Every structure is written in structure tokens, then in C-alpha cells.
Amino acid sequence: MPRTRTTKKLAQRIDLNYFQKPRPFRRWRFWLSVTAPVAAMVWLGWHGLRGDPRVYSAGQLSRAHAVFANKCSACHVMRAGLFTEKTSDSACLACHDGAIHHASQTFTPSCGSCHADHRGAIRLAEVSEESCTQCHANLETRDGPAHYFTHIRSFNGDHPEFAVLRSGQPERGTIKVNHYLHLQPNLTGPNGRVQLVCADCHRPAADAQPWRFGSGIASAAIAPAASNESAGRPPSFTQASPAAYMAPATYAQTCSGCHLLTFDKRFSEQVPHDTPQKIHTFVVAKFQAYIAAHPSELRELRNPGRDLPEKPVPADYRVLTPTQWVAEHTAQAEDLLWRKTCKQCHTLNFSPEAASAPNNPAPLPAIAPSNFTTRYMPDAKFDHSQHRLVSCESCHVATRTSQQTADILLPGIATCRACHNTGTQAAESRCFECHTYHDPGQRKFAPGQFALPDLLQSMTLNRTETPADGL
Amino acid sequence: MRIDSTHRAWLVASAVILGVSAVLYAIYRVPASAGSMGGTAMGLAFGILGFAFMIFAGLLGARKKVPVWRVGRAQMWMRGHLWLGLLSLPLILFHAGFHSGGPLTAVLMWLLVIVVVSGLFGAILQHYLPTVMTREAPLETIYEEMEHVNAQLRQEAAELVEGAGARTAEDEEGVTIAVEEQAAPLQRFFAEELRPYLENSAARRGPLADASLAERSFAQLKRLLPPELHDTVDDLEDICEEHRQLARQARLHRWLHGWLLVHIPLSLALLLLGAVHAAIALRY
Numbered sequence: 001m002p003r004t005r006t007t008k009k010l011a012q013r014i015d016l017n018y019f020q021k022p023r024p025f026r027r028w029r030f031w032l033s034v035t036a037p038v039a040a041m042v043w044l045g046w047h048g049l050r051g052d053p054r055v056y057s058a059g060q061l062s063r064a065h066a067v068f069a070n071k072c073s074a075c076h077v078m079r080a081g082l083f084t085e086k087t088s089d090s091a092c093l094a095c096h097d098g099a100i101h102h103a104s105q106t107f108t109p110s111c112g113s114c115h116a117d118h119r120g121a122i123r124l125a126e127v128s129e130e131s132c133t134q135c136h137a138n139l140e141t142r143d144g145p146a147h148y149f150t151h152i153r154s155f156n157g158d159h160p161e162f163a164v165l166r167s168g169q170p171e172r173g174t175i176k177v178n179h180y181l182h183l184q185p186n187l188t189g190p191n192g193r194v195q196l197v198c199a200d201c202h203r204p205a206a207d208a209q210p211w212r213f214g215s216g217i218a219s220a221a222i223a224p225a226a227s228n229e230s231a232g233r234p235p236s237f238t239q240a241s242p243a244a245y246m247a248p249a250t251y252a253q254t255c256s257g258c259h260l261l262t263f264d265k266r267f268s269e270q271v272p273h274d275t276p277q278k279i280h281t282f283v284v285a286k287f288q289a290y291i292a293a294h295p296s297e298l299r300e301l302r303n304p305g306r307d308l309p310e311k312p313v314p315a316d317y318r319v320l321t322p323t324q325w326v327a328e329h330t331a332q333a334e335d336l337l338w339r340k341t342c343k344q345c346h347t348l349n350f351s352p353e354a355a356s357a358p359n360n361p362a363p364l365p366a367i368a369p370s371n372f373t374t375r376y377m378p379d380a381k382f383d384h385s386q387h388r389l390v391s392c393e394s395c396h397v398a399t400r401t402s403q404q405t406a407d408i409l410l411p412g413i414a415t416c417r418a419c420h421n422t423g424t425q426a427a428e429s430r431c432f433e434c435h436t437y438h439d440p441g442q443r444k445f446a447p448g449q450f451a452l453p454d455l456l457q458s459m460t461l462n463r464t465e466t467p468a469d470g471l
Numbered sequence: 472m473r474i475d476s477t478h479r480a481w482l483v484a485s486a487v488i489l490g491v492s493a494v495l496y497a498i499y500r501v502p503a504s505a506g507s508m509g510g511t512a513m514g515l516a517f518g519i520l521g522f523a524f525m526i527f528a529g530l531l532g533a534r535k536k537v538p539v540w541r542v543g544r545a546q547m548w549m550r551g552h553l554w555l556g557l558l559s560l561p562l563i564l565f566h567a568g569f570h571s572g573g574p575l576t577a578v579l580m581w582l583l584v585i586v587v588v589s590g591l592f593g594a595i596l597q598h599y600l601p602t603v604m605t606r607e608a609p610l611e612t613i614y615e616e617m618e619h620v621n622a623q624l625r626q627e628a629a630e631l632v633e634g635a636g637a638r639t640a641e642d643e644e645g646v647t648i649a650v651e652e653q654a655a656p657l658q659r660f661f662a663e664e665l666r667p668y669l670e671n672s673a674a675r676r677g678p679l680a681d682a683s684l685a686e687r688s689f690a691q692l693k694r695l696l697p698p699e700l701h702d703t704v705d706d707l708e709d710i711c712e713e714h715r716q717l718a719r720q721a722r723l724h725r726w727l728h729g730w731l732l733v734h735i736p737l738s739l740a741l742l743l744l745g746a747v748h749a750a751i752a753l754r755y
Contacts, residue, residue, distance in 0.1 A: 003706040005610075013612075015619045023615055029732055036736035037743045044575075044747065056751045057573035058507055076755050085754050118507065118573065128502045 059118035066121070067455045074450070075117075087112050094449050099442035104141040109134065114437075125432055129154055132431040148379075155429045156421045161413050164376045170406030174347045174368040179402040179409070189213065190257045198392040198399070201254040204384055206242035213257030214250075243385035248372040261341060263333040266290060271337065276364040283333050287326040298325055338365050346370075376410045380434040472549050474598050481554040489561055492517065496565040508568030509752065518752075521562030522745055525583075528556035529742050532735070553594055560587045575748055582741040586734060593730040600727045608720040610713050617717055618672065625669045628710045632661045635703045656695040657703065664688070665707060669714055672721065679711055680718070 015021075047055040053072050061069050068074045075092070076085040092098070092111040100108065114131035115124040139150040149160045160166060182201075186193045190213065200212050251259070251273040261270035267286055271279045291297060301317045320328065338348055348365035393399055395411040402409055420429040427433075499513035508514040531552040534540065542548075563583055571577040604611060612620050636654045668679040678684040689708040693701050 002702060003709050010612075013620050013623050014616055018613065018615050018619065021615065025728060025732075029735060032732055032736040033739055036740040040578075040740040040744050043578075044744075055574045056755070058509075058576065058752075058755075059570070059572045072755070083754060116507065130502065 057118060060120045062117050062119070062124045063121045064124060065117055070457075071450075071454065093446075095446050097444040097446055099439045101437050101439075102141075104143045104146075105135065106140050106142050107135060126430070127432055127437075129430050132435070132437075154422075155431070155433075156417055159413065162377055162410065164373075164408060164410060165412055170404075171373065171408050172371045173373060173405060175370050175372070176345050176347075176405050178404075179399050179407075181403070183400055188258065194258075198396075201249045202246045202392075204243045204245060205247040207247075211253045211257075213255070214253035215256055241383065241385070244381070244383040245374060246384060248370075248374055255345070259341075259344065261337075263337055263341070264329065276338075276367065279337065280330070280334065280364055283330050283337075284326060287329050287333075288322070291322050291325050295322075298322065334364075342367070376408070377434075381436065382434065472546075472553070472594070472597055473601075474553075474594065477546075478550060478554070481550050485554045485558050488558055492520075492562060492565055501568060507570070507572065509566050509572075514566050514568065517562050517566035518749075521559045521566055522749065524555040524559040524562065525738075525742060525745060528552045528559065529738055553590075556590055557587060560584065575744065575751070579741065579744050579748055582737050582744065586738050586741055589730050589734040589737070593734060596727055596730065600723055604720060604723045604727075608716040608723065610716045611720040612717065614721070614724050617721055621669065621672050621714060621717060624710050624714050625666070628661065628665060628669060628707055631703050631706050631710075632658055635700050653697050654700060656692065657700060660688075660692050661707070665711065668711070672714075672718060675718070675722075680715065682712070682715065685711055685715070 044055060047053070052070060054069055057069070057072075065075075073085075075087045077088055077091050078085050089111050092115075096111075098111065109131065114127040117124060133153050136148075136150075136152045139146045139148065139152075152159050181187075182196050185195050187196060188194075194213075196213075203209070249255075256273070261273060262268075263271050263283060264286075267290075269286070271282055298321070299317055299319045302314055307313060338350075342348060342365075347368035349368060350365045351363060387395070395415050396409045397411070397415070398407065399409050417429075419427045420433065421427075422429055495513060496517070499511065501508045501511055501514070509518055528551070531548050534542065534545065534548045538545065560583060563580070567576065567580065571580050632654075635657055664677075664679060668677060678688050685708070689704055689711075693704050696704060
């Protein structure tokens with residue numbers, strides 16, 4: 001008879017007390033359910049016993065605040081009667097006297113709303129665009145219309161063209177320079193034919209390399225006065241390293257090798273690249289010394305080649321007094337200088353009154369200020385040294401064809417956007433890349449709030465915990 | 472629980488909540504450079520909602536412990552556990568702005584991910600495995616009774632083999648003979664193969680653990696035995712099949728419930744640490 005499996009038989013196989021027997025699966029589930037929360041509390045308790053509150057940290061602190069990783073109370077200030085210990089501006093201002101952005105601003109954000117910490121080893125100055133656009137997207141001021149664009153939301157969006165290009169105003173400099181000519185091949189140099197490159201004339205102030213066509217001695221009378229940085233704007237607002245900006249080209253460093261200041265064939269020396277008065281004094285002194293050493297030249301023979309037609313033929317020779325001789329030759333030399341040598345680059349103004357004065361036959365001209373523009377964007381900062389990977393003409397594209405002094409060769413915003421955009425492979429394009437919020441020039445000294453041993457203890461704990469952090 | 476058309480309302484509601492949350496996150500999203508999303512009003516809203524969903528999902532255990540509570544049907548709680556628990560992950564990701572933050576929040580995030588993933592895994596198993604079990608182990612019994620039933624199967628098999636040796640039969644000339652000698656292959660098979668297999672309830676290898684190999688083994692055994700013992704062999708084969716099905720049921724049962732050993736303990740740790748995080752976040 002084959003084996004049968006009836007309901008009765010199956011029921012008889014069941015041990016009715018099975019639910020009283022130990023059930024391993026349920027036992028495991030119970031003990032694991034007890035162990036996991038207990039382990040979590042032990043983990044928190046272990047950190048609590050060590051006095052290490054970092055387990056509750058919202059994230060790694062910035063490098064500047066890394067020393068406070070174990071000292072939450074440095075920023076999270078307890079207030080009497082309140083549960084919360086959130087950070088406040090007063091905690092930030094204890095160390096940082098963040099100067100106001102603009103006196104006419106209608107709203108001052110809290111420190112933490114822009115400089116959010118606990119985001120890793122970052123620079124806190126690298127704030128989000130929203131930190132700036134919360135005002136600049138619809139800029140309002142307390143005292144009338146704003147002096148800046150009032151609707152800027154991003155560099156790659158509605159940021160206007162740079163002001164100097166937007167205005168359409170010509171270059172304010174008065175030094176006549178023709179970039180097209182200067183970049184031609186086979187120019188006559190001091191020792192033969194030369195090909196100029198940008199760095200022969202334009203270098204940052206920190207550059208210590210010798211100049212190809214200059215002596216390296218700057219003219220103190222010209223260089224400092226040449227800057228025409230926007231008046232009234234605190235220069236510290238956009239402070240930059242000495243390698244950031246191109247220094248004004250000076251005659252001594254960049255021109256003197258080719259543009260000689262000789263004034264008479266009797267002298268190999270050149271007049272100083274200085275004011276007309278000093279040049280005049282130099283020339284007179286040179287001629288006086290010369291005629292004193294060469295009195296025979298007071299008797300001048302007639303040069304037939306210089307006789308003018310329809311004019312009476314002068315005597316075969318004439319004898320001058322030293323004073324006459326010096327005055328005559330000084331006038332000739334200065335005429336050469338003012339009308340040709342200096343005028344080649346400078347704008348000279350001859351005063352009509354001085355010219356008509358009876359006792360001043362050779363009036364000295366006034367030289368127009370060079371008005372070098374050293375900062376085309378006074379409200380922003382730029383660093384040439386950070387852009388040295390690209391050639392000058394990559395950005396200053398119009399240089400090779402520019403023939404007018406009035407040409408402004410500053411690259412437009414589109415050139416910047418080629419690299420500084422929001423793409424994943426792009427360079428930084430947030431506001432802080434070019435603009436500064438707090439004026440470092442107004443920063444006040446804040447006395448130290450912390451004891452070094454405490455900070456060192458905190459740092460030691462950090463090193464123990466995070467050996468790979470690199471701090 | 473099978474995920475069928477009865478879940479449609481929950482699915483639609485969850486999709487709507489997720490969609491609205493995603494849109495709100497896209498609008499109020501805080502860039503990485505502007506700090507944490509969790510501290511903003513919208514971030515806090517996401518955090519509170521996500522944690523509330525977690526607590527609701529966690530209360531399923533309490534609801535099961537006290538089935539007499541009149542707080543909705545168990546099926547509703549189970550569906551809510553499934554869908555709201557799943558929704559808690561994206562909501563907490565929105566709350567955190569997709570950043571893990573510090574040690575506690577990173578642990579919380581990992582716990583949540585593990586709990587939700589293990590829950591999803593469990594839901595998938597609970598959806599498919601009961602059907603598989605019905606198909607592959609129709610002779611299933613109560614899981615806790617399995618050892619007891621297996622012991623009975625071993626006893627029954629031993630008695631069958633013992634009884635076969637005591638039986639008699641007539642030969643072709645009508646002479647009555649004892650089959651004890653002829654039952655020797657059966658006894659050897661039982662001692663060497665069947666009993667060891669029946670004693671090891673977890674055995675997954677060997678000729679008897681595989682249905683087709685077992686069928687072949689029993690067919691060979693029959694060829695060695697007189698027809699009088701073929702019924703006994705059939706019974707032994709039936710016992711072997713039942714044991715094999717119980718072993719299969721045990722394996723499926725472990726899959727069906729094993730994930731709970733991860734899901735439940737870590738859920739409790741998650742809720743506890745989540746409460747600590749909420750208190751700390753409100754303070755700092």
C-alpha cells in the first residue's frame with residue numbers, strides 16, 4: 001500500500017507546543033535589534049567621554065577654522081535662557097572686523113549667510129553667487145541711484161561689458177604709441193634689426209629680468225605720477241600682488257635702447273628723460289662747459305651750404321661771445337628736442353604768452369601728463385601672473401593691428417567668458433573671482449581671543465584623528 | 472506582501488509627493504558654496520517630513536505587536552511602511568542637499584540607504600518568493616516544525632526499511648522464501664545514502680539532494696531488488712522528496728526573512744540617531 005498524506009496524518013505530525021520552543025531567527029532579530037541602537041549610543045557616548053564633539057559636526061571645517069574643530073563654543077555661542085547655540089555675527093566679529101561693503105547699501109547680510117562653514121577644507125571667501133546677487137540682482141541704495149549696474153545675476157549671464165569698453169571713451173594716455181609699428185619685423189634696434197615682443201615693454205612690477213631695450217633705471221619723475229587709478233576709490237579694495245598688473249612702461253626700461261635723446265653732435269651724452277626745465281639746465285651746462293674748453297669755436301666760419309637764396313650773403317666768419325654761442329646752440333638743440341625727439345612720443349604745449357615774451361626767445365614747453373592707465377577695472381582685481389599660460393595676444397587680440405594711441409586694447413568680457421564660465425571644465429566664474437566684498441584697507445586689529453595651548457590641544461586631537469588630512 | 476494593483480493609490484501619492492519635493496528642491500536648492508540645505512526653511516521641511524515618514528515606517532513594528540489597536544488595517548500600515556519608508560530616502564537627500572555632512576549625519580545617511588535598500592530587497596523577495604515556494608515546495612510545513620517533521624520522516628524511513636527485511640515471498644516454484652537476503656541492497660542504500668541525507672536537513676549536495684539524480688538512484692535500487700520491495704522503495708523516494716522540499720522551503724524561508732536581521736536593527740539605530748541629530752541640529 002503506497003504511502004499516503006492525508007490531512008489527518010499531516011496534522012498529527014505537528015507538535016502542538018512548537019510555539020514554546022526557542023526560535024533562533026527571532027532570538028537573533030531581538031538581540032540585533034537591541035545591539036544596534038546600543039552600539040549607536042555607545043559610539044556617541046565614547047565621543048562624549050573623550051570630550052570630542054566633532055561627531056556632531058555638520059561637516060569638516062574650512063582650513064582657516066580647522067583649529068576650532070574641537071572647540072565648537074568658539075563660534076557656537078550659548079545664550080542665557082535659550083536652547084539654541086547657533087553661530088552669530090558677534091562670534092565672527094570677535095576675530096574678523098568685516099568692513100562694510102558700501103556705505104549706501106540697504107542691507108547687510110549676516111556673516112554666516114555668505115561664509116558658510118562645515119563644507120570641507122575650502123576657502124570661506126569663495127562665496128556663492130547668490131550671496132552677491134541677493135543685492136546686485138536688483139541693486140538699491142539708500143542715497144539715490146546706484147553708480148553701478150543694478151541687475152547682475154551672474155558673470156556669464158547679465159554681467160555688463162567692462163566699463164571702459166562700454167563707455168566708448170578713447171584711451172586717456174597721451175604717450176603716442178603705435179603697437180602695429182612696434183610689432184613689425186626688422187625694426188632698427190641698438191645693435192641691429194630686432195623683433196619686439198610684448199614683454200619688451202609690458203611687465204609686472206615684480207619682474208626682475210633685465211630689459212632688452214632699456215637700462216632698467218626707472219624715471220622717478222614719471223613713473224609714480226603716471227597712474228591715473230580712479231580717484232576717490234580705496235586702492236586697498238582691490239589689492240593685488242606685485243605680479244598681478246603690468247607696470248607702466250617707462251622710457252628708461254623700454255624705450256631708451258632705441259629712442260635716443262641725443263641733442264648735439266658734439267656730445268655722445270643724451271639729455272635726461274626729465275622735465276623741460278631740467279633738460280634745459282643740462283643742455284646749457286653742457287654747452288657752457290664745452291665752449292669754455294673750446295674757445296676757438298667762438299669764431300665760426302660761414303657754411304656756404306647753409307646760405308639761403310634771396311638773402312644777403314653773410315660774412316665769411318663771425319665771432320660770438322660765449323654767452324651768445326651757448327644761447328644760440330642751446331636754442332638749436334632744444335628746437336631739435338622739442339620739435340622732433342620729444343614730440344615723437346610726448347604731447348608738448350607751447351604757451352603763447354611765453355613765446356611772445358620779449359626776454360624769453362626760447363620758451364620751454366609743457367609736457368602733457370602721460371596719464372598711463374594701470375588699472376582699467378578699478379572695481380575688480382585681475383592677476384596677469386595667473387594667466388601666464390596663454391599668450392598675450394590670445395586675449396589682447398587687437399594689439400597687432402592697433403595704430404592709434406586712443407585704442408583700448410583691454411580684452412572684452414567675452415574673452416574672459418571663453419574660460420570663466422559655468423561648464424564643468426571651466427575656470428571659476430563666481431563673483432569673488434574678480435570682486436572683493438570687504439575692504440581689507442578698513443580692517444581693524446582684533447585682539448586674540450584664544451590661548452595657544454588650547455588651540456594646539458585641539459589641533460593635536462585633529463592630527464590624531466585624521467592623519468591623512470594634511471593639516 | 473505582493474505589490475499589486477491595490478498599491479496604485481500609494482504609488483500615485485508617492486510619485487506626487489516625490490515630484491513636488493523635487494520641484495521644490497530645484498527651486499530652493501542651496502548651492503554647495505552657500506552652506507547646508509538642511510538649515511534652510513525648505514531643508515528643515517524636507518528633514519521633518521522625511522523623519523516623520525521614517526517614524527511612521529518604524530511604527531509598523533509596534534502596530535504588529537499590538538494588533539488590537541484600532542489604528543487602521545494592518546495592510547494599510549504595511550503599504551504605508553513600504554511607500555513612505557521608500558520616500559524618506561529622497562526627502563532626506565533633499566534635506567541634506569545630497570551631502571553627507573559630518574560623522575553623525577554621514578552615518579545616518581548610510582544607515583538610511585542600507586535600511587531602504589534592504590527594505591526594497593525584502594519587498595522584492597516577499598513579492599516573488601511565496602509563489603516560488605508554493606511551486607517548488609508544495610509539501611511545506613510550519614518553519615518551526617521543520618526539524619520535528621524531518622525527525623518523523625527519518626523514523627518513518629527507518630521503519631520501512633526494517634519492515635522490508637522481515638517480509639516473505641514465493642518463488643517461481645511456489646516455495647516461500649525470506650526476502651531478508653534480497654533486501655540487503657535496500658538496507659545498504661538506506662545506511663549509506665538515505666539516512667545521512669535525511670539527518671542533514673541543510674544538505675544541498677549529493678545525489679539525493681537533486682530530484683533527477685535521486686530519481687535515477689531509486690530506479691537503480693529497484694533494479695537490485697525484487698518487485699515485492701518496489702513499493703517500499705517508492706515510499707522511501709516519497710520521503711526523500713518531502714525532505715528535499717522541506718530543505719528548499721527552509722532556504723527560501725531564510726531568504727524571505729533573513730533581510731529583516733539587517734533591516735530592523737539598523738532601522739532602530741537610524742531612528743535613535745535621527746532623533747539625536749534633530750536635537751543637535753536644533754541646538755547648533
